[in-house]
Amino acid sequence: MKQQTKLERAVLILALFGLSIALLYFGKPFLVPFALGGLLAMLLTKLCEHLERFKMPRGVAALIALLGFVLIVAGVLTLLGWQLAGFSENMDELQHRAAEVVAQFRAWLQDSVGIDQQQQQKMVEQPASSAGATGSVLMDFASGTMSIAVDTILVLVYTFLFITFRRQLKNFVLLLVPVDKRNETTKVLHESASVAQHYLGGLSKMIVALWIMYGLGFSVLGVENAIFFAVFCGLMEIIPFVGNLIGTSFTVLAVAVQGGDSRMILGVIGVYLFVQFIQTYLLEPLVVGNEVRINPLFTIVGLVLGELIWGVGGMVLAIPLLGILLIVFDHVPSLKPYAYLIGSYKEKKKK
Template identity: 50%
Template structure:
């Protein structure tokens, strides 16, 4: 898009611009997070909207049907979780007694092996409870957070409808602000970014369904009560990279302990976690999600850390597709191509174990480039 050669001053200007963008994302996070979520969802539902429009349905009605489809999907997952959670609520008293016993055993273990007496532990916990503020203040904070989530959820739905309905208008605006002669390149960037987001999000959704099946089979074999609930929970938490799978498995282990599970059951849960993670890393992600987001591991972690700092949990969920869009921009803009190369990975580099696994299915992979 640009023809000037990179220079030190230009690189400094680019880095300064990136700093301003990151600062704006941090201070405007309450405004930008719903827009970012709705934008990615709009890219996901765009093929469905086009299909409906091809059947003679107006764009406004097609956009509304996309929103309704999203709500139906969310309601279905919520109904499945609540159905399974109903069995857990019936045993809450028993689970509470078990947790109290586990806490007492933990206190005794700390007192015996670390040397902190039970009285000291109780005193420390009471100080922590008192420093946490009043019950009314805590309840108010929780209510405020719930209201914020509800408002953001409504905004996401409204933005989703408007982004799909007004997509042609928004695209024309982008093309109008692009310099003369660069509209074709800008149109290619928009199309590539949309396709990348569609493939990544749809692939992630399909992978989560597969993880539900794998976790459900593994937890059922291990003898976990309400195995389907924890399988669905672990699968949903996979949308949070690196952290989600540990959170889901930790909650499952904690619930197994509270339900009186033995060592074999805990070992079964951990074995299931390890097997599923192996299958996810080397089979599901490469074959289902694919390599649409071609980011190297270093910048994947850096991006996740940065987005968690500026946007919290939503940042962790949005980080990977958004850095993928940034890479597409860098690859199409000449002064930014070195940055696209920096955050990307070698196109022909394929993990050795994936090469072996893919060969079992009759696939072919390109050989790795030597360093």
């Protein structure tokens, strides 16, 4: 009887897990902006509380904090647009150099791998007509731009409402639990908000530090549009492990296309290694800290599952959401084994 009960419980857990994954996947259009708005509200709550100490109404404080965040993001995007203007001015030269790099790569494939030019051409041919493909690309671009605009507005609206009604939302959660559990629930809510605030705030400071280091390094090397690549590499840090590799790989390819020699390419790689050393052993312990105690295995698992379910937004949300889940698991006795599984705990040495 006990074995049957354990089997039924295991099947129920698997069914609930599968149902949760399905709900997360099909609920992506609603859940991703909702979760981003919640995390952004946690980041801005401390600023709002500081403004409210000056007898400022909560709605006004939330609006000021949100406008400040929007202005910062707009400034970064303006800087990127200004740097991208340099690319458009030299687009013909870049296309010529890119064609040379592609030609050299195709020649290397033929000489080293044995794939001749005709086979390479068949691999890249598209069955659709050029007119139809162009129309499809334009429609996809317009649809994607509209979707991003709508999601951005939703995130800002959710953020404002979360900040404004945070006390009501907290009281709602407390009403759902028994009276004797409310102190523990309040502690969980405060710790979850603290983890999100420290992680996102520390990550923001670290990105700014990366902009400075990458900008100085790339400028010294003489990389064209060094500020653009520095900002891009820094922003990619929001995706742990994967983002910095993507940013640096893109920079190396761009330097090669721009006609940079081997010394410049090795210099870019050297700057990346130096910045990663500073980031790992100095910036992360001092700025980000150890608030999110997720072990490396489940950090990777979270990133992969986040990308599969929610795309790029899932990769951005994976780590802070796992950190919040870890706190919840750690305060529920029946879920403590799962907190131990995904958390980063030092094993005690046996005497």
